[in-house]
Amino acid sequence: MATAAITAEREHYLNKEYGIRSWLLTTDHKRIALLYLASITFFFFIGGFFALLIRLELLTPAGDLVQADTYNKLFTMHGQIMVFFFLIPSIPAVLGNFLVPLMIGAKDLAFPRINLLSWYLYIIAGVLMFHCIVTGGVDTGWTFYTPFSTAFSNTHVIEAGLSIFVAGFSSILTGLNFVVTIHRMRAPGMTWSRLPLFLWAMYATSIIQLLGTPVLAVTLVLVVCERAFHLGIFDPTRGGDPLLFQHLFWFYSHPAVYIMILPSMGVVAEIVPCFSRKRIFGYKFVAMSSIAIAVFGFLVWAHHMFVAGISLYSAMIFSALSYLVAVPSAVKVFNWTATMYKGSISFTTPMLYAFGFVGLFTMGGLTGLFLAALGINVHVTDTYFVIAHFHYIMVGGAVMGYMAGIHFWWPKISGRMYPEAWGRLAALIVFLGFNLTFFPQFILGYLGMPRRYWQYPPEFQVLNVLSTAGSTILAVGYVLPMVYFLWSMRYGKIADDNPWGAAGLEWKTASPPPTFNFDETPEVTWEAYNYEEIPAPAEVALER
Amino acid sequence: MSEHIVSSKLYIGIWAALMVLTVVTARVATIDLGPFNTVVALVIATSKALLVILFFMHVKYASEKLTKMVIVSSIFWLLILLFLSLADYSTRRVG
Amino acid sequence: MSDSPIAVGQHGPELRHHFASVEQQRDAASLGMWLFLATEIMFFGGMFCAYLIYRMNYFNEFAAGSRSLDLKWGTINTMVLICSSLTVALGVRAAQMGKRKLLVVLLLLTLVFGLAFLGIKGIEWYDKYKEHHIPGQSFNADDLVRDYPQIHIDQQHEQIYFSLYFAMTGLHALHMIIGIGIFAFLTFYAWKGRYTPEYNTPIEIGGLYWHFVDIVWIYLFPLLYLIDRRPLR
Numbered sequence: 005m006a007t008a009a010i011t012a013e014r015e016h017y018l019n020k021e022y023g024i025r026s027w028l029l030t031t032d033h034k035r036i037a038l039l040y041l042a043s044i045t046f047f048f049f050i051g052g053f054f055a056l057l058i059r060l061e062l063l064t065p066a067g068d069l070v071q072a073d074t075y076n077k078l079f080t081m082h083g084q085i086m087v088f089f090f091l092i093p094s095i096p097a098v099l100g101n102f103l104v105p106l107m108i109g110a111k112d113l114a115f116p117r118i119n120l121l122s123w124y125l126y127i128i129a130g131v132l133m134f135h136c137i138v139t140g141g142v143d144t145g146w147t148f149y150t151p152f153s154t155a156f157s158n159t160h161v162i163e164a165g166l167s168i169f170v171a172g173f174s175s176i177l178t179g180l181n182f183v184v185t186i187h188r189m190r191a192p193g194m195t196w197s198r199l200p201l202f203l204w205a206m207y208a209t210s211i212i213q214l215l216g217t218p219v220l221a222v223t224l225v226l227v228v229c230e231r232a233f234h235l236g237i238f239d240p241t242r243g244g245d246p247l248l249f250q251h252l253f254w255f256y257s258h259p260a261v262y263i264m265i266l267p268s269m270g271v272v273a274e275i276v277p278c279f280s281r282k283r284i285f286g287y288k289f290v291a292m293s294s295i296a297i298a299v300f301g302f303l304v305w306a307h308h309m310f311v312a313g314i315s316l317y318s319a320m321i322f323s324a325l326s327y328l329v330a331v332p333s334a335v336k337v338f339n340w341t342a343t344m345y346k347g348s349i350s351f352t353t354p355m356l357y358a359f360g361f362v363g364l365f366t367m368g369g370l371t372g373l374f375l376a377a378l379g380i381n382v383h384v385t386d387t388y389f390v391i392a393h394f395h396y397i398m399v400g401g402a403v404m405g406y407m408a409g410i411h412f413w414w415p416k417i418s419g420r421m422y423p424e425a426w427g428r429l430a431a432l433i434v435f436l437g438f439n440l441t442f443f444p445q446f447i448l449g450y451l452g453m454p455r456r457y458w459q460y461p462p463e464f465q466v467l468n469v470l471s472t473a474g475s476t477i478l479a480v481g482y483v484l485p486m487v488y489f490l491w492s493m494r495y496g497k498i499a500d501d502n503p504w505g506a507a508g509l510e511w512k513t514a515s516p517p518p519t520f521n522f523d524e525t526p527e528v529t530w531e532a533y534n535y536e537e538i539p540a541p542a543e544v545a546l547e548r
Numbered sequence: 549m550s551e552h553i554v555s556s557k558l559y560i561g562i563w564a565a566l567m568v569l570t571v572v573t574a575r576v577a578t579i580d581l582g583p584f585n586t587v588v589a590l591v592i593a594t595s596k597a598l599l600v601i602l603f604f605m606h607v608k609y610a611s612e613k614l615t616k617m618v619i620v621s622s623i624f625w626l627l628i629l630l631f632l633s634l635a636d637y638s639t640r641r642v643g
Numbered sequence: 644m645s646d647s648p649i650a651v652g653q654h655g656p657e658l659r660h661h662f663a664s665v666e667q668q669r670d671a672a673s674l675g676m677w678l679f680l681a682t683e684i685m686f687f688g689g690m691f692c693a694y695l696i697y698r699m700n701y702f703n704e705f706a707a708g709s710r711s712l713d714l715k716w717g718t719i720n721t722m723v724l725i726c727s728s729l730t731v732a733l734g735v736r737a738a739q740m741g742k743r744k745l746l747v748v749l750l751l752l753t754l755v756f757g758l759a760f761l762g763i764k765g766i767e768w769y770d771k772y773k774e775h776h777i778p779g780q781s782f783n784a785d786d787l788v789r790d791y792p793q794i795h796i797d798q799q800h801e802q803i804y805f806s807l808y809f810a811m812t813g814l815h816a817l818h819m820i821i822g823i824g825i826f827a828f829l830t831f832y833a834w835k836g837r838y839t840p841e842y843n844t845p846i847e848i849g850g851l852y853w854h855f856v857d858i859v860w861i862y863l864f865p866l867l868y869l870i871d872r873r874p875l876r
Contacts, residue, residue, distance in 0.1 A: 112661040114671040180678050187614065188671045189662075215625045218682045222689035226810060234779035235806035236799075237693060242778075243800040248696055251633045252689050302628055306636060318636035525663075553739050554732075563729040567722055570864075574718045577869040585873065589865035597858045604732040605854050615677055622681035626688040630695055637696050 016419070016516040031116035032519055037102035038417070039123050040093060043130065045486070047089035050137075052479065054082035059441075059472040067459040075458035076143035077159070083146030084164065088171045089130060091402055092260065095267030096178055096213075097126070099409045100206050102417060104182055106510035106517060107200050109191025109526040114184040118177050125174035132167035136160045145456065147257070150238035150249040154230040162231055165224040172217045172224075175263075179213030182206050191509070193528030200508050200532055201284060204291040205270025208298040212259045212266075216302065220256035223249065247313055254305035262301040265365070265397060266294060268405020269336055272358045275412055276340045278506040279355040280347025281540055283533040286339040293332035300329040310381045319378055326376035333369055337362060348540070352504075353427030357408035360435050364400025368393055371446070386456075389449025395442045407434070407485065414489065415503045419516040420496030426488045434481035440474025505541040507533050552609040562603045569596050657842050669844045676848040680855045683818075687859055690811050694866060697807065701800040702870075707787045708804035709870035711776065713767060717868040720763045721860060727756035728857045731850045738843035743836055746846070750830040753853070757823045764816055768809075777809070778802040793875065808867055815863060818856045825849050 017034045027035060058078050061069040070078065101119065105112050113119050136142065142164040144153040153161050186199075186207050227249070229235050236242035238249045277284045284290060306314055306322040314322075340362055349355070371393040374380050384390065414422050444467040449455075453464045460468070502511040513522050530537070573592040581588060602608040607615060662668040698705045734749035775783040784801040829849050832838065838846055 110661065114661075115675060116659075116661065176682055180675060180682075183678055184671050184675045187674060188667060214678055214682050215622065215685055218686035219629065219689045222686050222814075225814070226690070226693070229810060230806075233809075235810060236778050236802040237697075237806045237810070241799065242802045243697075243701060243797065244803060245696065247636075248633075248693055251636070252692065255629055255633075255689075302625065303632065306632070314636045315639040315641075317639040318632075321632075321635055520661075553736060556733060556736060559729060559732050559736070563725060566725045566728075570718060570721050570725065573865055573869065574714060577865070577872040578874065580873040585869075585871070589869050593862050593865050596861045600728060600854050600858055600861070604728050605851055614674065618674075618677045618681055622684040625681075626684055626691070629685075629688055629692050633692055633696065634699075637699065 014514065015518060016514060017519045018419070018516055020519050029120075031112070031120055033101050033105055033113050033116065033119055034417075034517065034519075036119050036123055037098050037100075040097040040101060040126070043123075043126060044090050044093050044098065047085050047130065048482075051082055051085035051090055052482065054078050054085065056475060056479065058082060059475040061458055062460070062468045063472050065460050065462045065465050065468075070458070072458050073143060076145070076456070077141040079456055080142050080145050081137055084142070084168065085133065086398075087146055087260070087264075088168050089126075089133065091264040091398060092171075092175055093126060093178075094264075094402070094406050095271065095409060096175075096182070096206065096209055096263075097122070099202075099271065099406075099413060100178070100182060100209075100267065103413065103510055104185055104203065104206060105189070106416075106513065106521055107203055107508055108186065108189060108194050109509050109522065109528065110185065110189040111520045111522075113181045114189060115181050119181055122174045122177040122181070125170050125177070129167045129169075129171035129174065132163055132170065136163040136167060147253065148224075148227060148249075149253075150227065150230075150246045151240055151244075154227055154238050162228050165228045169221050169224045169228075172221045175213050176217050179210035179217075182210040183214065191526050191528055194509075195528075197288075198528055198530075198532050199291070201273035201287070201290050201294070202267075202270035204294045205266045205273065208294040209263050209266045209270075211295075211298045212263050212301065216256040216259040216263075219252055220260075223252040223256070226252075247309065250309050250312055251306065254308045255302070258305040258308065259298075259301045261394070261397070262297055264402045265405075266297060268361060268365075268402045268409075269294070269333075271405045271409035271412070272340060272361050273336075274506070274508065275354045275358045275408055276343050277533045277535060278412075278504055279350045279352055279358075280344045281505075281535050282343055282347040283535055284339065285342035285345075286335075287532065289335055290339050293335045296332040297329065300325070300332065304329050307376055307381075310378060311385050323376050323378050327373065330369060330373055330376075333365075337366055337369075351428070352411075353422070353424060353431055354408045354412035356428060356431040356435075357404045357411065360431065360438075361401055361404040361408065364396050364404065364438070368396030368401055371396065384449050386454055387449035388445040388453050388455055391455050392442045392445035392449060395445070399442070400438055404434070407431070410485075410489075412504070412506075413510075414492070415499030416510055416515050416517070418489075418493055418496070419499050420492045421499050421503060422485075422492045422496060423488050426484060430481050430484040430488075433477060433484065437474050437477030437479070437481050441471050441478055442474070444468070444470045444474075503541060505538050507535060507538055552606075554603070554606070554609070558603065562599050566596055566599060665841065669847075672844045672848055673851075676851045680851065683855060683859075687811075687814065690807065690814065691862075691866075694807050694811065697803050698870070701797070701803060703794040704796055704800040705804045706871035707784075707791050707794065707796050708776075708801060708808065709868060710791075710872065711774065711787060712808075712868050713770065714868060714872065716763050716767050717864055720760055721864045723756050723760045723763070724857045724860050727753050727760070728854055730756065731853045735843070735846050735850045738833070738838045738846045739840055741840045743833065743838075746833045746838065747830060750826055750833055753826055754823060754830065757819055757826070761816060761819055761823075764812065768812075771805070771808075776805050778806045791875070811863055811867065815856065815859055818859070822853050822856050825852065 017032055027039065030036060061067070061075060067075065140159055142157070142159045142161055144157050144159070144161060148161070148165070186203060226237055230238060236244055238244040238246060240246060273284060273290055304322055304326045306318060307326045310319050371389070375384065375390065375393060411422060411427055414420070448464055448467050451464065453460055499515045501513065501515055509526055509528070512526065569592050573589055576588055577585060601619065607619065610616070658665055658668060662671070730749045730752040734746050734753065737746040737749055771777055774786060775781055782802050782805070784796065784798045787801060788796050788798065826849060829845060833846070
């Protein structure tokens with residue numbers, strides 16, 4: 005067993021250099037991943053704080069905690085921060101940055117200095133957004149619809165728009181780095197068909213980031229120019245079409261939800277085989293489904309606009325395409341489930357989160373199909389049904405996948421084990437809190453409670469109270485890991501190279517890895533997920 | 549990319565073609581071709597773009613399929629944006 | 644220059660240590676630039692989408708606005724950019740052949756052409772300012788209404804054309820300015836002798852960017868200037 009003394013002597017990426025300059029000027033992808041981890045966790049709690057304020061206001065039917073204008077700012081800031089400053093960077097910028105070079109056997113990403121630039125762009129965007137918040141925020145909704153955002157809102161639309169523009173640039177550069185790295189820097193023997201599915205997911209995510217984000221960027225530029233220079237592109241009095249904004253906005257923002265979910269799917273594809281001790285079922289199908297989601301995801305955006313005034317003919321096209329995009333996601337769910345069948349399941353914390361992901365994502369995804377049906381959409385659009393739908397995917401899906409990944413790779417990242425009992429407890433609290441928060445919202449939406457309203461008819465109160473109660477439990481579930489991860493960095497059990505007995509190149513190097521990842525460039529001669537050859541951790545311990 | 553060094557004569561030839569096409573497109577615009585004015589203008593523009601891409605940007609001599617994939621994919625994605633938006637606008641009732 | 648194959652142990656200072664070879668580094672840089680250009684296609688693409696929709700709906704106003712642009716300056720500017728693409732392509736060739744002085748001259752010429760383009764664009768924008776065609780409070784298209792009595796022109800819709808004109812040419816000009824900045828750096832380092840037949844990747848990928856900006860203008864010219872130049876009946 006490794007002792008503290010031996011670990012302290014071995015040089016790795018955390019102890020190679022100390023001091024703030026060595027962190028702020030690093031080009032090591034692993035350190036940059038940790039810089040991102042700190043930053044997005046900060047924004048997660050700010051976004052969560054806004055969520056709690058929203059839920060507090062909605063405890064009572066009357067608008068009695070804040071004024072209506074303030075409430076508009078609360079849900080806007082919650083959405084903007086969670087989408088652009090937490091969810092979109094989360095897995096790619098933290099786990100992707102850390103793992104992509106390790107998983108392909110490379111020393112770093114293709115462009116390490118651009119990687120650091122990505123983080124600084126994120127920070128600049130974050131400073132702009134933070135300044136925007138403390139000077140009064142924005143009240144347009146995270147969707148910035150015109151002409152309210154261009155002509156009527158009295159809030160800091162330009163600053164928020166510029167902030168998100170810069171954050172988008174950060175996202176584009178990360179995606180660019182991943183695509184070039186995966187194409188150009190794979191170790192000898194690491195063919196496309198041996199790539200871990202996490203990398204297929206990161207590749208597909210990066211394609212979306214590259215091709216979709218620029219459209220959001222130019223749209224925000226147009227909104228900013230319209231406010232600043234009185235151009236008239238979205239101004240109805242000059243013949244501008246508000247729907248044009250929505251087309252351009254959703255062309256990015258729908259694929260953006262796949263940026264948020266695909267990486268989590270990749271994480272689950274790594275965790276499920278490991279804790280079932282089985283190869284992934286249908287590797288090729290899972291890999292191809294990632295690409296399919298990335299491509300089809302660009303064809304469905306106007307399903308956010310069914311009742312906004314698009315033609316019925318185009319609504320039918322987009323509805324049909326929206327049904328199509330669910331198919332590759334379903335393929336993944338079937339393949340994960342088939343992987344677990346007759347596997348040797350361990351209910352570790354990552355696996356608990358993965359289970360949660362599969363169930364909750366399925367619910368969220370199926371309710372997406374309800375929304376894709378034109379007849380139903382007319383009734384539940386802009387109600388809490390939509391809010392419940394996307395939170396099941398974003399929180400029940402994406403955030404759970406993120407938590408699963410952080411737990412799974414924490415030994416590799418920090419060289420320490422987190423306390424397993426607390427991990428399982430937190431996972432359970434998150435699952436219970438999540439469902440209590442958001443399941444009532446499906447019912448609320450179905451019964452007709454509109455979204456973005458700061459007061460509501462009294463008959464909706466009971467469900468709202470349940471939802472708020474759930475949100476406090478959920479908050480506890482998120483604070484717990486913060487505490488025990490920090491605790492583990494000092495007091496956690498020292499981790500082996502491969503505490504889970506997992507497949508993948510990242511587990512063949514030390515925990516934490518040396519700065520250049522591998523002592524020698526690995527050569528890959530085995531297929532991915534070769535679990536029949538890897539002993540499970542308990543067996544490894546017995547051998548000692 | 550490749551080490552293939554293109555002759556300066558070829559570059560100057562492409563340049564001349566581009567200049568000629570520029571004059572042509574400006575002139576043809578003043579002739580009444582009905583709805584074909586737009587088509588001709590876009591065909592000429594695309595020809596000029598292709599000359600720049602294939603020769604000035606070396607894509608003709610690039611041995612990699614990947615480069616061509618990137619170019620074709622990005623144009624295809626732009627067309628998705630244009631055509632699916634058009635699917636809405638061109639099928640709205642007028643008035 | 645050297646005619647022996649470059650072993651990994653004997654590389655120049657420009658090989659970054661996370662790459663296994665100079666070839667891998669160059670291939671990575673090249674793919675990176677092409678992917679970046681793909682994002683730029685989508686970036687400009689959003690504006691092309693807006694243009695497409697509004698031209699469909701407000702053709703008369705777009706035609707009138709297009710006619711009010713100076714065809715002479717537009718054509719000259721298109722030719723200026725084509726010349727600059729020639730000097731860039733010849734410059735990459737000079738770098739590949741190790742001709743330092745020629746490379747510097749060609750890069751300087753590129754900068755001259757780029758600045759000429761911006762100068763002419765400035766003249767055109769100033770003309771629009773004098774004619775009150777800048778969208779906003781002072782916009783006035785009475786001159787267009789007067790000049791084209793045969794077609795109905797809605798002055799409010801006319802502002803949409805000019806909004807797009809300024810947004811698209813402005814974004815293009817911004818990319819030109821960035822390109823000029825990049826090429827100023829390239830010229831300086833070329834003069835210092837940094838680029839050789841073994842290592843000229845920055846020239847190559849800088850050239851790709853410049854050619855892309857040229858291609859955007861190749862489309863902007865007919866779309867903005869040549870909407871309807873047929874003789875008026």
